[in-house]
Amino acid sequence: MLVTYLEASRDLCETDSILFGAALAVCRIIGAKLSTAGRTTGQSSAIPAWRTRIEERIAKARALIGRLICFRSGNTRPRIVRTVRMAFAGTNVSLSQPDIMQKLTERIDDLKQSIAAWGKRIRRYTERSTRFNQNRLFQSDQKRLYKSLERSMVSGTGPVPNQADTVAFWRGLWSEPVNHNEGPWTEVVASQCASITPMDPVTITPDDVAEAVRRAPNCKSPGLDGLHHYWL
Structure with a gap:
């Protein structure tokens, strides 16, 4: 039977497939164990x-x-x-x-x-x-996670905006005083919240920050050491 298939083979790839199939069939018949070395199972990336x-x-x-x-x-x-x-x-x-x-x-x-x-x-x-x-990945390799989260820079195809127009646009949004008319509901909310005692101001000192990040690894701490380690 194998000779018939080999004679009908048209190229080397087909001959290789025929020989592999014959060897696999013989191994299954005699009960031989097949080595999976060098094969990719793909279990981690397989679709459920x-x-x-x-x-x-x-x-x-x-x-x-x-x-x-x-x-x-x-x-x-x-x-x-x-x-x-x-x-x-x-x-x-x-x-x-x-x-x-x-x-x-x-x-x-x-x-x-x-x-x-x-x-x-x-x-x-x-x-x-x-x-x-x-x-x-955050627990095992933070640097690899940060790189995977980086977005590729997409360059625009249009003309570059004028610097003066950009500054004037944002200055008009944030620097010019504007009187907003929110309606009477804001007064109602303000009167309802008048009896609420405001929270005492919280002052965070450098010692508080140092104590909070003392036990954290460098990559997880928000200090300069973590940023320096990340960019390395």
């Missing part, structure tokens, strides 16, 4: 099976929505009609009933809501996984 199933459901639902919209627009090709009938399988909906257009709209809305729910489920998992990986 449940996420793959949800993505397949989303793809099928989007395709079904497209077919239903085509039928609602007047497309009555046999393939489209079969898909619409499958969409209403198990229900009492018939394509000949007077309110079929309303039923189509309701079915399309249900599919859209399902797609939105599935997408939120994937988004929640992705956000949770990202937070978990960032927290774990």
Whole structure:
């Protein structure tokens, strides 16, 4: 059998695949253990099976929505009609009933809501996984985490803004006095808060800061040592 496949082989890659398959089959027949050295299992970066199933459901639902919209627009090709009938399988909906257009709209809305729910489920998992990986990386290699959080500089393609116009713009926002009319509700809130005792002022000394960051590693402390270690 192996000779037949080798004679039909057209290139070296196909011959290599045939020999590898034959060797693998022999090892399984005799019960020999296969070494996994040099192979990448990809378990850490593999997509979970449940996420793959949800993505397949989303793809099928989007395709079904497209077919239903085509039928609602007047497309009555046999393939489209079969898909619409499958969409209403198990229900009492018939394509000949007077309110079929309303039923189509309701079915399309249900599919859209399902797609939105599935997408939120994937988004929640992705956000949770990202937070978990960032927290774990913060504990093991802070410098690598900081580099991963850096945003690439994107240079603009338009003209460079004039310095004088930029200064005048921000000065007009922050330096010019403006009288705001907030309405009578601010007076009501102020009268309600008049009886609240203000908190005593808190004075933070350099000794307080030194005591707070004394036990923290340099990368985690907000002092100059941490910044110096980060940029190194």
